[in-house]
Amino acid sequence: xxxxxxxxxxxxxxxxxxxxxxxxxxxxxxxxxxxxxxxxxxxxxxxxxxxxxxxxxxxxxxxxxxxxxxxxxxxxxxxxxxxxxxxxxxxxxxxxxxxxxxxxxxxxxxxxxxxxxxxxxxxxxxxxxxxxxxxxxxxxxxxxxxxxxxxxxxxxxxxxxxxxxxxxxxxxxxxxxxxxxxxxxxxxxxxxxxxxxxxxxxxxxxxxxxxxxxxxxxxxxxxxxxxxxxxxx
Ligand code: DC
Numbered sequence: 001x002x003x004x005x006x007x008x009x010x011x012x013x014x015x016x017x018x019x020x021x022x023x024x025x026x027x028x029x030x031x032x033x034x035x036x037x038x039x040x041x042x043x044x045x046x047x048x049x050x051x052x053x054x055x056x057x058x059x060x061x062x063x064x065x066x067x068x069x070x071x072x073x074x075x076x077x078x079x080x081x082x083x084x085x086x087x088x089x090x091x092x093x094x095x096x097x098x099x100x101x102x103x104x105x106x107x108x109x110x111x112x113x114x115x116x117x118x119x120x121x122x123x124x125x126x127x128x129x130x131x132x133x134x135x136x137x138x139x140x141x142x143x144x145x146x147x148x149x150x151x152x153x154x155x156x157x158x159x160x161x162x163x164x165x166x167x168x169x170x171x172x173x174x175x176x177x178x179x180x181x182x183x184x185x186x187x188x189x190x191x192x193x194x195x196x197x198x199x200x201x202x203x204x205x206x207x208x209x210x211x212x213x214x215x216x217x218x219x220x221x222x223x224x225x226x227x228x229x230x231x232x233x
Pocket of ligand 1 (some may be wrong): 013036098184
């Protein structure tokens, strides 16, 4: 039996949570879970069906009839009803709608249940999102809140889109991120918030490697963390 060790990472869109968490997971041989991808997956399905994203009754039926699977240890593959949607859920259309779907309590409770199950099955996990330290894993061994200035987050998102060959302009992006921050922080059910016992890391002026090194150090110095190679599993 693997002794559980949970790391929770929260923060606004574009703060670098995913890339940083994946690299920390790789270095320490932890399971990684991108919970935002799960909200994106439901949004993708709702958009396919062309329905009102604010209709909670519809979302309830949708969530009951959708199978979301997460595969992969440090890079997650997201499968919805058997279809691999990993790249399909990264479009501007999903970005513009996901916070609306993520407000829904029925969607949240179903996905939180699934997220906790992934953590229990994995044992050693780094999970990132908006409410991991406050709601999903309130007893996580380590909680981190990653943030960066809005301008810096826009710059990073612009680069991601460029790498994916998706055209967007900086003003539209800034508006989208600011609106998403607002909806995610102001919703009633588990809003984006720094947990009281979370370390705050502002990544605006620090490099990717410095952020990863810092987090690896925090984890390795935790009294309950034991290093484990993949060959030990
Ligand atoms: O991390 P991301 O940008 O892929 O997340 C997409 C959206 O999903 C985000 O705007 C809010 C929602 N989300 C959430 O409400 N709770 C989480 N734990 C993760 C994401």
